[in-house]
Amino acid sequence: MKRRQFIWDTTQSLTLFMLSPSLLTCCNQDDESIVPNGKTAIVIGAGISGLAAAQSLQQAGFTVTVLEAQDKAGGRIRTNRSLGIAFDEGASWIHGPKRNPISDLATEAGAPTFVTDDNSVIVFDSDGTPYSDRTLSRAENDFYDAIQAVLDAGNQNQSFQTVFNSLYPNQSQNRLWKYMLSAYLEFSIGGDLSDISSQYFYDDEAFSGADQIITNGYDQITDYLAAGLNLKYNTPVSFVDYTNEKVMVSTQTDSFDCDYLVVTVPLGVLKSNTITFSPELPTDKTNAIHQTQMGNVNKFLLTWETPFWDTSLQYIGYTPETKGKFNYFLNAAKFSPYPALITFAFGDYATTTENMSDEEVINEIMTHLRRIYGPAIPSPTHLLRTKWGQNPHAYGAYSFATNGTTSNDFSTLAQSVNDKLFFAGEHTSRDYRGTVHGAYLSGIRAADNIIHL
Numbered sequence: 001m002k003r004r005q006f007i008w009d010t011t012q013s014l015t016l017f018m019l020s021p022s023l024l025t026c027c028n029q030d031d032e033s034i035v036p037n038g039k040t041a042i043v044i045g046a047g048i049s050g051l052a053a054a055q056s057l058q059q060a061g062f063t064v065t066v067l068e069a070q071d072k073a074g075g076r077i078r079t080n081r082s083l084g085i086a087f088d089e090g091a092s093w094i095h096g097p098k099r100n101p102i103s104d105l106a107t108e109a110g111a112p113t114f115v116t117d118d119n120s121v122i123v124f125d126s127d128g129t130p131y132s133d134r135t136l137s138r139a140e141n142d143f144y145d146a147i148q149a150v151l152d153a154g155n156q157n158q159s160f161q162t163v164f165n166s167l168y169p170n171q172s173q174n175r176l177w178k179y180m181l182s183a184y185l186e187f188s189i190g191g192d193l194s195d196i197s198s199q200y201f202y203d204d205e206a207f208s209g210a211d212q213i214i215t216n217g218y219d220q221i222t223d224y225l226a227a228g229l230n231l232k233y234n235t236p237v238s239f240v241d242y243t244n245e246k247v248m249v250s251t252q253t254d255s256f257d258c259d260y261l262v263v264t265v266p267l268g269v270l271k272s273n274t275i276t277f278s279p280e281l282p283t284d285k286t287n288a289i290h291q292t293q294m295g296n297v298n299k300f301l302l303t304w305e306t307p308f309w310d311t312s313l314q315y316i317g318y319t320p321e322t323k324g325k326f327n328y329f330l331n332a333a334k335f336s337p338y339p340a341l342i343t344f345a346f347g348d349y350a351t352t353t354e355n356m357s358d359e360e361v362i363n364e365i366m367t368h369l370r371r372i373y374g375p376a377i378p379s380p381t382h383l384l385r386t387k388w389g390q391n392p393h394a395y396g397a398y399s400f401a402t403n404g405t406t407s408n409d410f411s412t413l414a415q416s417v418n419d420k421l422f423f424a425g426e427h428t429s430r431d432y433r434g435t436v437h438g439a440y441l442s443g444i445r446a447a448d449n450i451i452h453l
């Protein structure tokens with residue numbers, strides 16, 4: 001996911017500064033300095049929020065167990081190295097690296113980063129003609145004005161698309177606008193234009209600085225955070241009973257108990273009722289689970305023997321009729337030795353791709369690339385792809401506000417229950433939802449809430 005400059009810069013946000021003391025020591029603490037407090041905690045989910053919560057609690061003296069459904073840590077931070085190149089199936093960027101806690105973690109973990117330049121882009125019309133810099137920059141300025149106009153006219157019951165179409169009926173059918181609406185907006189928010197709230201689509205916050213990509217795999221950060229934790233893999237939780245003093249957590253075959261439970265499974269998993277809570281979660285929490293939405297973004301890595309594109313460019317844009325369809329290419333050769341492009345499917349088209357064969361996907365992508373670079377360019381040597389919507393450990397890419405959602409819903413998702421159940425995960429971060437740093441900070445917050453009971 002990439003966030004463009006129209007996300008508000010909140011470098012001055014107090015939240016991070018209030019939390020930061022507990023962030024930076026988490027993995028360097030020598031075990032002997034930890035004083036056990038006799039309390040136990042279980043964390044469900046070994047994504048970055050669960051790992052952050054577990055590290056903080058362990059540092060504070062809790063005996064912590066992390067139960068993870070998959071066979072490795074990281075969750076939506078997931079690096080596929082099967083082709084040699086580190087292909088991040090989920091998060092790739094540190095959005096706004098300045099004062100962003102993930103930047104410090106990347107340094108501590110020894111993970112190299114590369115600044116991606118949003119202005120290093122050529123956008124091509126559907127026949128392969130490049131838009132001039134002037135046309136693109138004018139269109140982008142108009143686009144940012146339109147974003148503001150939708151925010152001004154937005155309301156709780158109408159989607160972004162409804163409000164936008166009524167304000168800009170001509171632009172809604174224009175291919176360059178469709179490109180910006182999906183490659184910039186749907187990518188950033190996660191949902192389809194027809195699902196995104198017209199009122200609460202940009203009320204979150206962001207750190208400043210040009211985005212950085214973790215070049216050798218984002219999992220370096222989650223591997224670093226996972227070190228020294230008691231992690232139980234292949235342990236999918238299906239039942240939580242918090243009727244009694246101890247919280248009971250069960251899988252189909254095992255049970256565990258604890259004084260405090262941190263639930264960090266994605267919003268999509270909460271929506272799917274994979275985990276039964278007894279007693280049921282409070283109504284305001286279940287309403288918030290229902291009212292917020294899980295979006296979808298899919299990523300496609302294609303490799304070639306040698307590049308046929310201008311490898312000095314960071315991004316290549318394309319403007320097909322279908323919104324969200326393979327319209328944005330990240331040039332991996334810019335930050336790695338591999339001749340590879342990463343393209344994306346956004347909004348409803350992200351879900352459409354999940355029922356397409358590899359051959360169909362390659363054909364569609366190559367149609368776009370051949371319009372730009374000519375019919376003679378070779379087919380890719382390999383394809384790697386994601387299907388986040390079908391992924392039973394996430395059921396989507398990241399959360400967003402839809403019609404009827406208010407920002408308070410994200411705060412409600414974060415609320416603890418009976419001082420026993422605590423919740424973390426990107427969807428519980430009102431200010432930084434949908435991001436790695438939001439997830440990370442939410443884990444620290446949940447742990448702090450337990451520590452300060």
Ligand SMILES: Cc1cc2nc3c(=O)[nH]c(=O)nc-3n(C[C@H](O)[C@H](O)[C@H](O)COP(=O)(O)OP(=O)(O)OC[C@H]3O[C@@H](n4cnc5c(N)ncnc54)[C@H](O)[C@@H]3O)c2cc1C
Pocket residue numbers: 001002044045046047048049050067068069070073074075076077089090091092093094095235236237238264265266269274275297298299388392393394396397398424425426427433434435436437439
């Ligand atoms: C395609 C894509 C691109 C993205 N790009 C970026 C980006 O560039 N920058 C950025 O900042 N953010 C990006 N994000 C968002 C970012 O990846 C997430 O916000 C963040 O990783 C979420 O962390 P989390 O801990 O909340 O959840 P997760 O990482 O999803 O962790 C939850 C964990 O719970 C586990 N789990 C699920 N069900 C159970 C169960 N029943 N029992 C036990 N364990 C269970 C899961 O297996 C998972 O490991 C992207 C996400 C996607 C999908």
